[in-house]
Amino acid sequence: MPYTSLAMPELPEVETIKNELSPLVVGQRFTQVTICDPKLVCGTSVEELGQGLVGQTIQSIERRGKYLIFNLSGGRSVIMHLRMTGTLLLNARVTSRYARAVFRLSNRTDLVFNDQRRLGLVWLVKDASTVIARLGPEPLAESFTPDVLAGLLEKHRIPIKATLLDQSIIAGIGxxxxxEALFAARIHPLKKADALSPEEVATLCHHIGSVLRSAISGRGASVGTYVRPEGQLGSAQFHFKVAHRYGEPCPACGTAIKRISVRNRGTYFCSNCQRLTSRR
DNA sequence: CTTGGGACCTGGCTGC
DNA sequence: TGCAGCCAGGTCCCAA
Incomplete structure (x- = not known):
């Protein structure tokens, strides 16, 4: 195993957390807020966050990109980003050394923000759009069509992999x-975004949707620290074709999966199925 | 403006 | 056996 890797919460994982947390915490009121790590709080003081939260009822939870947005009864919102290793756990039995905040709710459950690498962030804001303003479109929205994707990609001369990771171009893909989407679309990760043919853009658009939807139906991918709010693992990792499968045979052609670095990110692909230049 | 690279952060792995 | 140093990656920040 030459490479250790962690899976972090991307769109399907955050969507799963939203789906599973909503029925358990919507309608509940914050009764106590304990911030274990002040660096978690962004934009306000720790005291302001606690005072602003206690007494507020969670009216709904939304997801935008990789952000979780808790809409509160008073009109404000709590926004959380799990970054690399953040998890939200309901009623974690053992107080973990990685707990950065504990939110006690009116039904006496604890919502624990666990985060080994301490990169996650929490905001309390009047208007959620101040935090998520720079995000590109949602790839699972009906309005995310091949034409829209083509319009986004034609403006960039960087590797297609880099555009997919840029949250201001498309939100939620990590x-x-x-x-996985590039493998499904048979596109080389280093191919320049503006060099994709209309057919490639259409295929990629389709596979972005199918890869994300499939992962959501698997409740997210538990490769690293990701677990669902009640502690269960996701299963999407079992369906990965190339991600984290360095050296394993490509499921389509048997060629060993390669690993390269694109923009300092480990990138797994099949050099036979995904080519920079056309075949032969 | 676009693009690329480093910083942040910690645990696990490598290699001396 | 011990430990320094590298690496993982989402996002921000800065330099070219």
Missing amino acids: NMYAD
């Missing part, structure tokens, strides 16, 4: 699902 390293794992970028590799």
Whole structure:
């Protein structure tokens, strides 16, 4: 195993957390907020966050890109980003050394923000759009069509893999699902975004959707620290074709999966199925 | 403006 | 056996 790798929460994982957390915490009120790590809080003081939250009822949870948005009764919102290793756990039995915040709710459950690498962030804002303003379109929206994707890609002369990871171009795709979508579309990760043919753009658009939807139906991918709010693992990793499968045979042609670095990100692909230049 | 690279952060692995 | 140093990756920041 030459490479250790962690899977971090991308769109399907955050969507799963939203789906599974919503029925358990919507309608509940914050009764106590304990911030274990002040660096978690962004944009306000720790005190302001606690005072702003206690007494507020969670009215709904939304996802935008990889951000979770808790809409509160008073009109404000709590926004959370799990970054690399963040997890949200309900009623974690053991107080982990990685707990960065504990939110006690009116039904006496604890929502614990666990985060080994401490890169996750929490905001309390009047208007959620201030935090998520720079995000590109949602790849699972009906309005995300091949024409829209073509319009986004033609403006960039960087590797297609890099555009998929750029949250201001498309929101929610991370390293794992970028590799999976490019493999499904048979596109080399280093191919320049503006060099994709209309057919390639259409195929990629289709596979971005199918890869993300399939991962959501698998409740996310538990390769690293990701677990669902009640502690269960996801299963999407079992369906990965190339991501985290260095050296294994390509499921389509048997060629060993290669690993290269694109923009300092580990990138897995099949050099036979995904070519920079056309065949022969 | 676009693009690329480093910083942040920690645990696990490598290699001396 | 011990430990320094590298690496993973989402996002921000800065330099070219």
